[in-house]
Amino acid sequence: MTTAEAGTGRTITSDIPARLDRLPWSRWHWTIVIGLGTVWILDGLEVTVVGNIAGRLSEPGSGLPITSGEVTGLAAALYVAGACSGALFWGRLTDKWGRKKLFMITLAVYLGATALTAISFDTWWFFLFRFLTGFGIGGEYAAINSAIDELIPAQYRGRVDLMINGSFWLGAVGGSLLSIVALNTEILPMNVGWRLTFALGAVLALVILLVRRHVPESPRWLLIHGRDDEAERIVSGIEREIEAERGERLPRAQGSLTLHQRPSVTFGEIARTVFSKYRRRATLGFALFIGQAFLYNAITFGFGAILTTFYDVPTGSTGYYFAVIALGNFFGPLLLGKLFDTVGRRVMISSTYLLSGLLLFGTAWLFDQGSLSAGTLTACWCAVLFFASAGASSAYLTVSEIFPMETRAMSIAFFYALGTAAGGISGPLVFAGLTESGVVGDTVLAFQIGAALMCAAGLVAAALAVRAERRSLEDIAKPLTAAASAVPEGTGRRSRTATS
Structure with missing residues (x-):
């Protein structure tokens, strides 16, 4: 690693990015996945539980004076608004203050807001902490995705990112099954069960927070912000740990990068970079997020209403059907993720989007013909969402890796907010009347x-x-x-090199 003075900042040549990318998979990488990625399970648990317990919250004796419409309407809208605003607010700070500081803060916000939701005594309290829960989760998306992509080696980045984003649906499975227990008054009193579901989310978040203490700051972020000595210590420590695990020396890294270090990049520079220099990539991000948001809302927004209206499925049993399609969502990224690193991004992203869209067209035709039962419709949804989930997860991967380092968290935040707003605002406007009308043609x-x-x-x-x-x-x-170009040799001091 070499450094040289360059105006108000320093110019540094480093091989740290190459050293991170040449690392073999190890226990250390599993620590990153567990510490950072498991929060999506909490998000899936959170969203699913609230939707499933809406009826119980509105019943007399629940301990909360609220209607079912307020839970699925205003409370859901506030959660979405919190997620969108949180993504943008925390995303900017993630690029300025660092990945680790923000993924600790945002999880703490989520933990506190979820715990306080559990003790709700009035509607205004419930609404406030639903907003703040979303505010924390929105920030998680920016901080976590940027940190993961910067710490995971290039050859594994696609499959790991997809698996982590797809784990949302593992939480959805748990949320569906947990809500069945929470709603059973023979097991838990009416005013206790729903509170315990929120309390459980807070306990799980606390466990994840403790694991995250051992996740380091992104060395790539440290390099750009003038903390190259700290970046060197972190990467050298990771290398020593992996060498001890494998019992052999790591190969020498190939390639280096020369940077002009500076504390921060202005918001104007970020906007010009994303929407001027990378216009085609911004168009791609828009398309991927809008497409997946509307497909998911077409299926999941009226999911329960479709089953109860057309197939007479009892309201209390829809959770079982949702658990089945949630599993389809989880297995898509899990089983297809490796292909995004081998077959390639372009083929896999386009094919998962096209296949899920065509399969949904086929499902619509079968539904229109009256050829489906509740079970076969759920099976069709599973097939659609198996591919759609891999595609939707790849949308987050795409916007995380196709823009420059200095704009990464803000880019994730912007496109996440766009997709979440489209799903949470446009979705209900477009699909609510169609899926709940009881008219086959409207659902089609x-x-x-x-x-x-x-x-x-x-x-x-x-x-x-x-x-x-x-x-x-x-x-x-x-x-x-x-x-x-690289700094000419001899123009500055040479620091310790650790390329193993």
Whole structure:
């Protein structure tokens, strides 16, 4: 590693990104996955439980003077608003203050808000802490995805990112089953069961928070912000740990990067970079997030209403059906994730979007013909969402890796907020009346809208997706602080090199 003075900041040449990317998979990487990635299980648990216990909260004796419509309407809207605003607020700070500081703060916000939701005594209290829970979760998306992509080696980045984002649905399975227990008054009193579900989320968040203490700051972020000595210590420590685990020396890293260090990048620079220099990539991000948001709302927004209206499924039993399609969502990224690193991003992103859209068109046709039962409709949804979940998870991966290092968290936050707003605001406006009307043609139209937008996004991906598989983040998108050429040898002091 070499450094040289450069105006108000320093110019540094480092091989740290190459050293991180050449690391073999190890126990240390599993620590990162567990410490950072498991929060999506909490998000899935949170969202699913609230939807399933809405009826119980509105019943006399629940301990909360609230209606079912307020739970699924205003409270849900506040959660979405909190997630969108939290993503943008914390996303900017993640790029300025660092990944670790923010993924500790945002999880603490989530933990506190969830715990306080459990002791709700009035509607205003419940609404306030639903907003703050979303505020914490929104910040998690920006802080976690940026940290994971910067710590996981390039050859594994795609599958790991997809698996982690897909784990939301593992939480949804747990939320569905947990709500069945929470709603059973033979097991728990009416005013206790729903409170314990929120308390459980807070306890799980506390466990994750304790694990996260051992996750380091991103060395890539440290390099850019003038803390290269700290970055060197972290990477050297990781290398020693992996060498001890494997009982052999790591190969020498190939390649280096020259950066002009500076404390921060302005918001204007971020906006110009994303929407001017990388216009095609921004268009890709828009398409992927809007497509998946509408497909998911076409299916999940009226999920319970479709089953109860057309197939006479009891309201208390819809959780079992939801658990089945949640498993389909989880297994998609889990089983297809490796292909995003081997077959490649462009082929896999476009094909998962197109396949899920075409399968939903087929489901709409079968539904219109009256050929489906509650079980076979759920099976069709499983097939659709197996591919759609992998595609939707790849949307987060895409916006995380195709923009420069200095804009990464803010880019994730922006596109996450866009997709969440589309799903939480446009979704109810477009799909509520269609899926709850009891008219077959209306539900078919809802399916067709979601399918059409998903297919359109797939075509955009076929044309614009970036071939990012197994490539360094710095190769996919050159950092804004990167120098045009390396510092000539002898222009500055040389620091200790640890390339093993």
